[in-house]
Amino acid sequence: MSTNPPRTTLLDRTFRVSLILKGLDGVLELIGGILLLVVTPRQIGDLVRFLTQHELAEDPHDFLANSLLHLSSNLSVSASLFGAIYLLLHGLVKIVLVWAVLKDKLWAYPWMIAFLLVFIIYQGYRIAVAFSWGLVLLTAFDIFIVWITSREYRIHRARNQQASPTAQPAD
Numbered sequence: 413m414s415t416n417p418p419r420t421t422l423l424d425r426t427f428r429v430s431l432i433l434k435g436l437d438g439v440l441e442l443i444g445g446i447l448l449l450v451v452t453p454r455q456i457g458d459l460v461r462f463l464t465q466h467e468l469a470e471d472p473h474d475f476l477a478n479s480l481l482h483l484s485s486n487l488s489v490s491a492s493l494f495g496a497i498y499l500l501l502h503g504l505v506k507i508v509l510v511w512a513v514l515k516d517k518l519w520a521y522p523w524m525i526a527f528l529l530v531f532i533i534y535q536g537y538r539i540a541v542a543f544s545w546g547l548v549l550l551t552a553f554d555i556f557i558v559w560i561t562s563r564e565y566r567i568h569r570a571r572n573q574q575a576s577p578t579a580q581p582a583d
Contacts, residue, residue, distance in 0.1 A: 427560045428514070434557060435510035441503030448496035453487040460484040502531075513561065518572065521565035528558050 461484075464477035471477075509527060512520030535551040538544070 423560070423563075427564055430553075430557055430560060431510050431514055435507055435514075438503040438506030438510060441499045441506065445496045445499030445503060448492050448499065453484075453489060453492050456487055456492075457484040513564075516568060518565075518568060521561055521568070524561050525558050525565070528554050528561075532558070 460480050464474075464480055467474050467477045468481075505527060509520050509524045513524055532551055532554050535547055535554070539547050539551065
């Protein structure tokens with residue numbers, strides 16, 4: 413007697429794609445963290461000035477270009493080191509958890525949810541301090557990932573409980 417594998421729904425595929433996007437985000441964070449370790453704040457400032465000079469020549473009041481220049485000019489070695497450590501740790505944890513969830517490791521689901529909830533709270537604080545549409549969208553995506561991960565966790569846990577024989581109480 414063979415059992416049919418569970419049917420893949422649109423929500424299941426959405427979950428996998430969302431996790432893969434989260435994993436790619438973790439890879440980009442690792443790359444960014446490594447870059448912050450090997451590139452000096454001065455080199456970052458020089459690169460930003462080079463990349464924004466054309467835009468500022470056309471529009472000296474360009475908000476994005478001026479914001480990037482301001483951020484890069486205020487970047488210190490300690491802030492760069494903090495950013496590197498933050499990105500490396502955050503990216504590594506994200507990659508490990510995404511990998512484990514994609515491999516159906518049941519222990520990883522609650523960790524993924526908890527990890528994202530901590531960052532949702534932090535991102536909410538950052539939004540309150542300095543509003544950013546990008547951060548709002550990232551936070552909304554993280555909330556969606558928490559919801560869909562908790563849904564998948566309940567499904568996998570229920571499936572595992574049905575598959576494993578449970579001890580029957582003695583009469």
